[in-house]
Amino acid sequence: MRGISFKVNNGLDNYLYPILSNLDFNDLQWFIDEDEVYQYNTETKITGNFFVEHILNGASLLTKIMNEPHYIIFLNLIGFTDGYSPHVINNYNEYLSNINCQIVVLVCDSIFVDIYCKSINDIELIKKSVVMMGCSDIKYITDENDIYKTFDF
Template structure:
């Protein structure tokens, strides 16, 4: 069974989260983030943190505007999507993910390694196709047989 996808993005400034999440309909969800390390970029210089602190329940419209309208540098990211009106406490394991309201987990590690877990198989296919279209490196499905992750965390 397909659990998610993994791939590598360029180690540079950009709007990669926006590009990656286009097929996921960001505005339909509320989002949680552990406040990991990533920065807004202005005039090719790192500025304030993209996610300054742990966030539970960020409206999808606010996240869409943040990701679409800014340039940023990703180092570590942990984003989780929850249906509106549902509990948005951060989950840490695949088992918690399966048994929770969380619909998507997006992790970025060391600026380039992206892992996405998604419950909706049609949306997972859309995420795979956009990563393929963007020519992100080492794109592959994460399955029950090849998933080596023990925690859904960047730490």
């Protein structure tokens, strides 16, 4: 099993926190490779880019996705073991061969989410969260059904 894919309800904002909140963020350094994520105010007006910094520690990312209103168009978010210098991971083979890269979160067209994760336990925690959120088309990503040749959009 490589990971999990699912579809979030269109118009659902701030969904990263409930999906990822059960994971141990403190042990990861996060790299935002590609993104079109917008911050907005209470009148739902876009106020700017959500991610100004492209490297965040686990606590900072968790606080940001929990407390700041945002809307994702696309996102490539990569979690590395803390203390390791984050960098671009282009495809599944690079992800698999890099022992410090633990998780890759890909969001496309606001609603399609694919998460590659080396921990089977974490995949199950993510599945539990997305089921509770009412996400659809939930399926495990396997060698047989993986559609991505590269991780960029």
